[in-house]
Amino acid sequence: MSxxxxRQVHTPELKSKVGxxxxxxxxxxxxxxxxYGVHPAQVS
Structure with a gap:
């Protein structure tokens, strides 16, 4: 079995910076x- x-957990600080x-x-x-190392779909 592999x-x-x-899943990567993004901190509230990172989310606010990206926003x-x-x-x-x-x-x-x-x-x-x-x-910031996130997928572009998560930014918009």
């Missing part, structure tokens, strides 16, 4: 996703 990968970056609109969704 080991299952645990503020998205609201500011200075970076694209893809850039924010790469910078």
């Amino acid at each position: 080991e299952s990968k645990q 503020l970056e998205a609201i500011r609109g200075t970076k694209t969704v893809n850039q924010i996703g790469l910078e």
